[in-house]
Amino acid sequence: MQWLPGCSCPLCPECFRLHFMVGVQERGVGALGCPSCSHPDLRDNAQHLWYWSTLELQLQSCLDPDTFDFVTQKLMELDLLQDxxxxxxxxxxxxxxxxxxxxxxxxxxxxxxxxxxxxxxxxxxxxxxxxxxxxxx
Structure with missing residues (x-):
C-alpha cells in the first residue's frame, strides 16, 4: 500500500499511479490531494509546497517519465500563475x-x-x- 502525504488513507500502488496519471489531465494538479479525504488543502501555499516536494520521489518511481514530466510542468505553471x-x-x-x-x-x-x-x-x-x-x- 501507498500513502499520500498529509493523510492516512491507503491506496494500492495501481490506484496511486492512476490517481495522478488520470487526475492531472482531468482535474489538474491543484486538485490532486487524497481521493478519499481530500487532504491536504492544496489551496494553502505552505501545504501545497510541502505536499508536492514530499510526493516527488514517489511519483518519479511510479509514473512513466512523460507523465512525471507533465505533472512537474503543470506544477510549474500553477506556481507561475500565482506570480x-x-x-x-x-x-x-x-x-x-x-x-x-x-x-x-x-x-x-x-x-x-x-x-x-x-x-x-x-x-x-x-x-x-x-x-x-x-x-x-
Missing part, C-alpha cells in the same frame, strides 16, 4: 514574467508586442491600454 507579473502572451501562448511598470511587453519567443495590462496588441499611436480608454461604467 502577479507572470502572463501568457496572447499571440503564441508563451508564458513569461514582465517586470516593467509600462508596456509594451515583447514576447521572447514570437517577438510580438502587447499591452501588459489588457493583452491587446501594442499600438504606439493610441493611449497605452484600450481597457483604460473605455473609462468607468
Amino acid at each position: 502577479p507579473q507572470f502572463q501568457w502572451f496572447p499571440h503564441c501562448s508563451f508564458g513569461f514574467i514582465f517586470e516593467a511598470e509600462r508596456g509594451p511587453a515583447q514576447c521572447p519567443q514570437c517577438h510580438q508586442c502587447c499591452c501588459p495590462r489588457c493583452q491587446y496588441p501594442w499600438d504606439p499611436s493610441t493611449p497605452p491600454c484600450p481597457v483604460l480608454r473605455l473609462g468607468p461604467g
